[in-house]
Amino acid sequence: MKESLLDILRCPLDKHELELEDAEYGDDGEEVVGGDLVCTECGERYPVDDGIPNLLPPDMREETPA
Amino acid sequence: MDLSDRRDVETEVYQPAEDSQLLAATTCERLNENDDESDADPPLVLEVGTGSGYVARRVDEETTARVIASDLNPHAVRQAREEGLETVRADLVSPFADEAFDAVLFNPPYLPTNPENEWDDWMERALSGGEDGRAVIDPFLENVGRVLAPDGVVYLLVSSLTGVDEVVERAGEEGFSAAAVADESFPFETLTVLELFR
Numbered sequence: 366m367k368e369s370l371l372d373i374l375r376c377p378l379d380k381h382e383l384e385l386e387d388a389e390y391g392d393d394g395e396e397v398v399g400g401d402l403v404c405t406e407c408g409e410r411y412p413v414d415d416g417i418p419n420l421l422p423p424d425m426r427e428e429t430p431a
Numbered sequence: 432m433d434l435s436d437r438r439d440v441e442t443e444v445y446q447p448a449e450d451s452q453l454l455a456a457t458t459c460e461r462l463n464e465n466d467d468e469s470d471a472d473p474p475l476v477l478e479v480g481t482g483s484g485y486v487a488r489r490v491d492e493e494t495t496a497r498v499i500a501s502d503l504n505p506h507a508v509r510q511a512r513e514e515g516l517e518t519v520r521a522d523l524v525s526p527f528a529d530e531a532f533d534a535v536l537f538n539p540p541y542l543p544t545n546p547e548n549e550w551d552d553w554m555e556r557a558l559s560g561g562e563d564g565r566a567v568i569d570p571f572l573e574n575v576g577r578v579l580a581p582d583g584v585v586y587l588l589v590s591s592l593t594g595v596d597e598v599v600e601r602a603g604e605e606g607f608s609a610a611a612v613a614d615e616s617f618p619f620e621t622l623t624v625l626e627l628f629r
Contacts, residue, residue, distance in 0.1 A: 377525035420526030
């Protein structure tokens with residue numbers, strides 16, 4: 366993900382802004398490929414997996430159909 | 432036509448079909464018509480439930496818009512990212528900022544499905560709209576207004592199998608006016624693209 370995406374991403378639970386923590390960058394030094402997006406209000410952490418932020422609420426995150 | 436007819440060998444990510452093509456072509460046309468060169472910033476567009484990323488990629492290539500592609504399905508967001516798209520794994524519009532988007536596109540799961548006939552896998556999630564075909568459309572309509580810019584619009588693909596009038600009425604309850612901006616008939620259904628605006 367591009368860091369500029371943070372401008373339009375919010376915590377799915379309370380719609381507060383997110384901060385990027387423990388960021389890992391790709392070979393170009395720009396794309397965020399790993400880390401956590403952390404809610405500035407409730408502290409919930411959303412992982413960046415292989416460059417894709419997973420903004421599912423925690424109760425849906427593990428859900429995988431059979 | 433029921434779900435089993437539409438089910439392909441592909442079991443994880445819905446692949447582009449007639450509905451995807453109609454939504455992509457219509458959205459590109461409308462965005463390009465409304466493209467105001469005096470605007471400093473290109474429009475920001477979200478596709479919800481992007482699946483393979485086909486519609487989002489066409490909008491990315493054929494308009495000036497910056498496109499964000501989201502899906503609930505981890506296989507879909509991976510496939511869309513491989514297409515070079517900016518992707519987010521999300522439940523509908525829940526993790527996006529208020530008034531962020533100039534347009535939101537959605538080709539929703541819309542086939543009415545008997546509950547006894549569900550597969551409980553990602554392809555079923557991509558196709559089934561529950562018993563009335565609107566199990567995903569209704570919550571989308573309830574929430575999409577929050578993330579639309581004041582002049583923002585929604586492009587929603589609706590099938591006659593789901594009921595265009597029912598969707599227009601539901602959208603009206605959420606404060607949207609609706610215009611059918613494209614339709615195409617097939618032997619078992621007519622597909623319509625609704626433009627929703629306030």
